Amino acid sequence: MKRRTVANPLGLAVLAGLLEEPMHPYEMARRFVEYGKERDFKYTRSSLYMVVGQLEKAGFIAEQATLRDSARPERTVYAITPTGRLELFDWIRELVAEPASEYPLFGVALSLFMVLPPEEAGDLLRQRLAALTAAAEEITETVQRARDRDLAWWFLIEEDYRLTKVEAERAFVERLAASVAGDDYRQAWNHQFRGKT
Template identity: 80%
Template sequence: MKRRVVGNPLGLAVLAGLLEEPMHPYEMARRFVEYGKERDFKYTRSSLYMVVGQLEKAGFIAARETLRDSARPERTVYAITPTGRLELFDWMRELVAEPATEYPLFGAALSLFVVLPVDEVHELLLQRLAALTAIADEIRATIDAGREQGLAWWFLVEEDYRLTKVEAERGFVERLAESVAGEDYRQAWETYFKGRT
């Protein structure tokens, strides 16, 4: 993966949003929520303004005008620059084509879960399984609602991806919980940790 001048994925969302039309950060945040993008990009108001500042400094966006309204603070409207367009398309091509190594917290926990007692880890896995089931149900409801509104599949593709990942993890956790509950794992764990806990 190429090292980016602005490497925060939120910058990608800002560039893509400004491809639609120039806008101020408050409007960007409003649209993220309206389009459900807050599930794809972790941000706060301050982090959004920070990324906007980084993109402007890098020359990827430029201030177009400042709106003054006595009822609200000044709002600077930004537009994507030609350099920003090139960055957006190059970054998107890279992310779509090249798998990247990610370090999810659950992966870290799996690499160390043997430190927990057998019955406890089994119970925790069952809790995770219930949580994943609830998440999958919520994603399905979002997809169904979008389809009922007549949204084309490409507007729901990130939800479909989330559902695929959650279902895959759910299947894995279900199998792991069964394995942990097996007598062979219990005996191996007790033999290994005898006298260590």
């Protein structure tokens, strides 16, 4: 993966939003919520403004206008620059084409899973399974509402990806829970850890 001048994925979302049209950060945040992008990009108002500042400093966006309205604070409207367009397309092409090493916290927990006593491990896995089932139902409902509004499939691909990941994890957790319930895990845990927890 290429080292990016602005590496925060929120910057990618800002650049993509400004490709549609120039806007101020408040409008960007409003559209993230409207389009459901807040599930894909973690941000706060301050982190959004910080990334906008980084993008401007890098020359990827530029101030286009300042809106003055007596009822609201002054708002700066930004537009994507030609350099920003190049960065947007280069970055998104890289993310689509090249798998990246990611370090999800569940993977960390699994690498250390053996320290959990069998009964507790089983209970925790059942809790995770319930949470994953609820997440899958929520995503499915979101997609169905969007389809009911005739939203094209390409606007839903990140939800389809999320659902695929949740369903795969759910199947994995079901298999793991069944394995934890077996005698071999209990015997191995007793041999290694009984009296140490």
